[in-house]
Amino acid sequence: MSLEQQLIDQLQQLTPIHLEVINESSGHAGYYPGKESHFKVVIVSEQFNNLRLVQRHQQVYAAVHSLLAAGGGAVHALAIHAYAPNEWQGDTPTSPECAHAPKVG
Template identity: 75%
Template sequence: MSLEQQLIEQLNQLEPSHLEVINESSGHGGYFPGKESHFKVVIVSEQFAGLRLVQRHQKVYAVAKELLSPGKIHALAIHAYIPSEWQGQAPASPECAHAPKS
């Protein structure tokens, strides 16, 4: 099972009403086809109610901890919302300084 699929499976423990897991590895240095190292997560869940942003991130890290180890996920951008905050779109990711040049 791919790291992306494993991450989706783990994040589903948070009972999201919306979940996007985007593999952004191709925009980073050292990329090769099939590489899975950099991900962006957009997650909307009632489980984040009453939590500060850092606590929401900690909750995501807790369910994904097995995947955040050497040789697996190197970077994880997290956009965590409760349903009333969700506007249907997360911010774009910045370009990596070491991204492959076209």
């Protein structure tokens, strides 16, 4: 099972009403086809109501800890955009370009 699918599966414990897991590995140094190392998560959940941003991130990290490099997994970087339902505007934030991204052309 791909890391992307594992992230999706493990984040289900937060009962998201909206979830996007985007593999951004191709925009980073050392990328090769099929590599999975950098992801962006956009998650909207009732569980985030009345929580500060850091508390939301802690919940996401706890849900996927085994997949993160610090937990022995292969995910090197995880950008988290966590919203309560009343905050969600339907837009996926863009990610900055990696300074060490492969150069095209």
